[in-house]
Amino acid sequence: MSERTIGQLAAVSNVSVETIRYYEHQGLLPAPKRRRSGYRIYSDDFLTRLGFIRRAKELGFGLKEIRDLLTLADDPQSDKKAVKSICEHHLAELEQRIEDLNHMRQALFKLAKQCDGRGSVRYCPIIESLNR
Amino acid sequence: MSERTIGQLAAVSNVSVETIRYYEHQGLLPAPKRRRSGYRIYSDDFLTRLGFIRRAKELGFGLKEIRDLLTLADDPQSDKKAVKSICEHHLAELEQRIEDLNHMRQALFKLAKQCDGRGSVRYCPIIESLNR
DNA sequence: CTTGACTCTATAGTAGACTACAGGGTTATA
DNA sequence: TATAACCCTGTAGTCTACTATAGAGTCAAG
Numbered sequence: 001m002s003e004r005t006i007g008q009l010a011a012v013s014n015v016s017v018e019t020i021r022y023y024e025h026q027g028l029l030p031a032p033k034r035r036r037s038g039y040r041i042y043s044d045d046f047l048t049r050l051g052f053i054r055r056a057k058e059l060g061f062g063l064k065e066i067r068d069l070l071t072l073a074d075d076p077q078s079d080k081k082a083v084k085s086i087c088e089h090h091l092a093e094l095e096q097r098i099e100d101l102n103h104m105r106q107a108l109f110k111l112a113k114q115c116d117g118r119g120s121v122r123y124c125p126i127i128e129s130l131n132r
Numbered sequence: 133m134s135e136r137t138i139g140q141l142a143a144v145s146n147v148s149v150e151t152i153r154y155y156e157h158q159g160l161l162p163a164p165k166r167r168r169s170g171y172r173i174y175s176d177d178f179l180t181r182l183g184f185i186r187r188a189k190e191l192g193f194g195l196k197e198i199r200d201l202l203t204l205a206d207d208p209q210s211d212k213k214a215v216k217s218i219c220e221h222h223l224a225e226l227e228q229r230i231e232d233l234n235h236m237r238q239a240l241f242k243l244a245k246q247c248d249g250r251g252s253v254r255y256c257p258i259i260e261s262l263n264r
Numbered sequence: 265c266t267t268g269a270c271t272c273t274a275t276a277g278t279a280g281a282c283t284a285c286a287g288g289g290t291t292a293t294a
Numbered sequence: 295t296a297t298a299a300c301c302c303t304g305t306a307g308t309c310t311a312c313t314a315t316a317g318a319g320t321c322a323a324g
Contacts, residue, residue, distance in 0.1 A: 005291095007300065017301085018283060026281090037290055038302055052262045059243075060236040063281070073259045080256045084249040087258060091244060094237045098230060104192040105226045108219060111191075117216040124212045126219060127205045130184045137321095139270065149271085150313060158311090169320055170272055195311070 002044050009042045013050040020050070028053055028067050060094055134176050141174045145182040152182070160185055160199050192226055 010017045023029045029049060033041045049070070056066045065086055072078040072086075114125040121127060142149045155161045161181060165173045181202070188198045197218055204210045204218075246257040253259060 005301075016283080019281085021303095022282060035290090039290075040301085048263060051264060055262050055264065058236070059240050060233065069259070069262070072253055073256075073263070076252055076254050078253045080247060080251055080253050081249045083253060083256055083258050084244060084247045087240060087244045087247075091237065091240050094233055094240065098233045098237060101192065101226055101230045101233070104190070105223065105230060108191050108223050108226065112216060112219045112223060115212060115216045115219075117213045119212055120208055121204055121210045121212050121215060122208050124205075124215055126215050127201070130187050130201070131180060131205070132183060132187065137271075148313080151311085153272095154312065167320090171320075172271085 004042045004046075006040050006042065009046060009050070013047055013054075015050050015054070023050075023053065023063075026063055026067065028063060028070060059090070061090060065090060136174045136178075138172050138174070141178060141182070145179055145186075147182050147186070155182075155185065155195075158195055158199065160195060160202060191222070193222055197222060 004012070006017050006020055009015075010020060013020075015023075020029065024031065029046060032046065033043075035041060052070065052073070053066055056069060061069070068086055069083065072083050111126050111129055114129075136144070138149050138152055141147075142152060145152075147155075152161065156163065161178060164178065165175075167173060184202065184205070185198055188201060193201070200218060201215065204215050243258050243261055246261075
């Protein structure tokens with residue numbers, strides 16, 4: 001089975017019908033063939049492409065970056081350098097986010113450790129610290 | 133100077149006028165006194181409270197959690213345990229997010245390393261991996 | 265007293281990634 | 295052929311934490 005309606009593609013790809021249409025609208029999926037009735041018809045390529053999108057999302061890429069990656073992937077003329085550059089930008093962003101979260105984690109951990117969790121909130125080191 | 137208009141509070145707290153009104157609307161700030169004209173008048177307590185909110189935000193708490201913390205802090209009857217519990221929930225969430233980001237970072241790092249960044253995108257290990 | 269800066273309320277818009285209608289037409293199955 | 299299940303477009307709503315705008319009233323300085 002290599003031609004699917006949107007519902008069938010949704011079923012095999014585990015991406016909802018609405019999301020598939022949304023991806024098309026956002027330029028992540030090309031406009032598919034249509035029946036005379038207007039129904040979209042998807043070839044296997046679209047399944048591959050939805051897999052690409054899913055994996056890129058698992059790496060934390062946003063839809064805009066994914067669209068850029070797909071555009072590069074679609075054109076064999078394009079430079080590997082551009083792909084790598086997008087990845088490295090994203091890597092740097094991930095690292096920044098991790099660092100920020102680690103700072104929060106550290107600070108919160110210290111704070112939570114100071115609180116025995118018993119009694120009234122009156123002398124709560126957490127609250128006191130937030131009130132500085 | 134212990135009574136401020138909203139603009140003055142905004143200036144000293146570094147929180148915008150709109151955000152202050154928004155916080156009030158969201159229940160993070162109590163309704164302040166008003167002049168007969170309707171203008172809001174803020175005592176020093178509000179500056180402290182905005183500081184609390186800012187520091188809690190620096191720890192990554194969402195406004196809903198901050199509101200809960202403030203509600204607990206406002207009532208000396210409330211339990212320290214409740215405060216600690218909110219913090220530990222948030223800590224767990226931070227750790228989960230860090231773990232997720234670390235997985236992404238690891239995977240993306242490996243991928244980016246495999247790409248020399250030269251030539252056409254035709255045999256790009258990154259694209260190939262996303263296309264699996 | 266005028267003028268410009270400030271404040272008021274209520275509503276709408278922003279970003280990102282969807283999700284959910286409403287009001288149609290189409291297709292597959294009994 | 296009836297009808298349920300599907301598909302179409304376009305628009306609106308969701309979440310979070312604001313930010314912006316409109317239209318009107320108020321305050322302080324000159």
